[in-house]
Amino acid sequence: MAQASEVDNEKRAEDSSSREEHIEHGVDTVEALAVNEKALMRKIDWRLLPILGALYAIALIDRVNISNARVAGMNKELELHIGSRYTIALLVFFIPYFIFELPSNIVLRKVGSANWLAFVAFGWGTFMLGQGFVNSFEALTALRFLLGFFEAGFFPGCVYLISCWYVRYEMQTRLAAFYLFSVLVGGFSAILAYGLMQMEGLQGYLVGGNRSWFLIIDFPDKAQKTGFLTEQEAGFVKNRIEKDRADAVSDPLTWAKCGEHLRDLKLWAFALMFMSTTTPAYALAYFSPTIIQGLGYSGGIANLLSAPPVLFAVICAYSFALVGDKFRLRSPIIVTQCIVGIVGLMITAYHEKPGVRYFGLFLGTAGCQGNVPAILAYQSNNIRMQSKRSVGSALQIGFGAIGGIIASTTFREVDAPKYVPGLWTTTGLQFLILALLACTTFHFWRRNKQVDAGTATKPIEGLEGFKYTL
Secondary structure (H helix, E strand, C coil): CHHHHHHHHHHHHHHHHHHHHHHHHCCCHHHHCCCCHHHHHHHHHHHHHHHHHHHHHHHHHHHHHHHHHHHHHHHHHCCCCCCCHHHHHHHHHHHHHHHCHHHHHHHHHHHCHHHHHHHHHHHHHHHHHHHCCCCCHHHHHHHHHHHHHHHCCHHHHHHHHHHCCCCHHHHHHHHHHHHHHHHHHHHCHHHHHHHHHCCCCHHHHHHHHHHHHHHCCCCHHHHHHHCCCCHHHHHHHHHHHHHHHCCCCCCCCCHHHHHHHHCCHHHHHHHHHHHHHHHHHHHHHHHHHHHHHCCCCCHHHHHHHCHHHHHHHHHHHHHHHHHHHHHCCCHHHHHHHHHHHHHHHHHHHHCCCHHHHHHHHHHHHHHHHHHHHHHHHHHHHCCCCHHHHHHHHHHHHHHHHHHHHHHHHHCCHHHCCCCHHHHHHHHHHHHHHHHHHHHHHHHHHHHHHHHHHCCCCCCHHHCCCCCCCC
């Protein structure tokens, strides 16, 4: 016990020393007050979020546009209707996507966000172009595997990067803006896919990759070196993060520290919750056109009608994000969107009238897509240290890939076009979210009460005064 106490004291002293060094080499607090906070955060928003959102939109189109191509004729041309070929083509993407999440985040911190994110964007763009020339199921499967390898590093890297720039109660609106922009663009992918095909071959992606390298900004502790922020602005950003959660300074991610973070059970709860909301999100993205086609519409009309539910989901989810950040709430937002999703999925599964079933897609998409940024923010608000954010985002989004696997395998060809077993599976996962949320919220509430009463045996997340967001 004495040795453990000494280790804890040394660790806290090290953290304190790092923070003091950060403030010493940053800017004076009085000097930082001269910075216009709203203007500075707006500057960061416009430089950070649009480029990440645009690139992820392209990634999302690459990933789910197979559903549009399927109803447009690819099913027949590549004989995807035989056995489980379509399911396999979907499934193979998520295997490398899951495996390479954490290694990618480790590389991201070492080589810099601009270098790494631009590299993986160039890689998936190249293989996405290759999909336009496939003439066999085997070639399609191979290219989707490579697509998953390169895309593995992008989404967790973006979430990790965004979470390092903002204080906790700015997080959900920023994550929502980044993610929902890509979802909105992906919802109109049938139109955009045509535009992407008009690009001059690989040159278009070379230009996109080069522009990404110049536009993507690095972590706050490196932003001053690139000239994006002045010394005063960089110090102000780091000081406000330090005040919020004391992790403005990067702590090295070692394998020992990675193992320590993975022993924190709440990271696994966050990951399971994320898996449970990405399963219906992927399922509706992949199978909505087929479900709508089953209502009696042609393939082209089905593709067009799959866009309005996405637009509705974006509006609802961003509205919830604004409410969540303003009132500093996370779990009530997640509960509400879960209930909306459950109602929508059940309407889609069982109602007889085509118009009402289509309305169910609006509710199902809104509930499930809205909980993606909500659950990401729930985790980001309740952990600290950059190494833990790196591990947590990789684990959480890696489990999101498992959600994609579940969606690919439970929505079977034999169940088309209603997919009742798949819709029941996704509904059951919404109840899993509610159960996990009840457990984490109770635990967080109890720990906060202990801090308030002065009876806590140790500080939450190793920081005196830190409290969980409920």
